[in-house]
Amino acid sequence: MNNGNMTFIRETIERRSGIALDEDKAYLIENRLEAIVESSEYPDLDSLINQLRLNQEDGLWSRLIEALTTNETSFFRDLHPFFALERDILPKMIEAREEDRQLRILSAGCSSGQETFSIAMAIDAGFPQLTDWTVDILGVDISPEMIDRCQTGVYKQLEVQRGLPAIKLLKYFKQDGLTFSINEQLKTMTRFEQRNIVDAWPSGERFDIIFLRNVLIYFSQEGQKTVLHNIREHLAPDGYLLLGVENAAELDDSFQRETIGQATVYRLRP
Known part of the structure; x- marks a missing residue:
């Protein structure tokens, strides 16, 4: 991706979401864009970027922002x-x-x-x-x-094993195989x-x-x-x-x- 397209993507993401992506995140942006191309009707990256330029309100921007969002979390994180x-x-x-x-x-x-x-x-x-x-x-x-x-409210076994005390797992979750569901309460x-x-x-x-x-x-x-x-x-x-x-x-x-x-x-x- 050329510098002009990368700058356009970074600036638009920051304007729309507040998320700041430094220049060293260019590889991340390009990788996430390539993933969208693979799962969409666009034949290549240039076609996708052209569409992003043409339609600022298109749902493509939401998909890209979602793909770039960091979702690192855990129960009772940092205590x-x-x-x-x-x-x-x-x-x-x-x-x-x-x-x-x-x-x-x-x-x-x-x-x-x-x-x-x-x-x-x-x-x-x-x-x-x-x-x-x-x-x-x-x-x-x-x-x-x-x-x-x-x-x-459904979580994988690895997710409930990160930070969640066993007593709370037993009280507030229902197990179904390898997944755990938050209770109605x-x-x-x-x-x-x-x-x-x-x-x-x-x-x-x-x-x-x-x-x-x-x-x-x-x-x-x-x-x-x-x-x-x-x-x-x-x-x-x-x-x-x-x-x-x-x-x-x-x-x-x-x-x-x-x-x-x-x-x-x-x-x-x-």
Whole structure:
């Protein structure tokens, strides 16, 4: 692929999704494009790129972005954010929301749903007092394929062996051969939507806790700032933002960093 086509692909992907692909990712882009050619009616790579240039709204762009999305995740990934959730964040939020008896949590960039269901398991196992509350746990991801997986809630043996304690596997999953299905209890606690978090979020939507872990590392700095702006507009004033290894929240001085145990969280400045 020539440099002009590669630049066009990279710039359009960043504009449409916020995902930044450095020049050293050219081999990845070309490989994923070749895979689309093999499974489509286009005879060669040049024909596919011509179609991408002609029709910016074509579903081909969605297919390409989905092919380039990293979906690395696991149940209770890194543990420390979940310790902070169970031991500090949720007790404080429950006290603060005692009158409204509503709790809204967002898992952004939820991939195939392991993080979202981990949050639901933590709440169900540790906070029986929330049984008669309205607890809304929303997972969003740019990939329609991943959202379909979340809504199905079926995982392979290798996936449930990564980070999921045996006691939770027995309690919340039903085994069928080599696959494991989330039980209906957790499905009723969660919902999933296909969204691009760089785009404007629904007006009036407000969250008490936002998980955005290991997502912003794939965005350009401008994309990171856009997402943080969206979070700032939709995080409750006393809410919590949990990131992954990235320190992108420091790009927005509306957030202040706090430490809970070995986890780092961000709060809106007063």
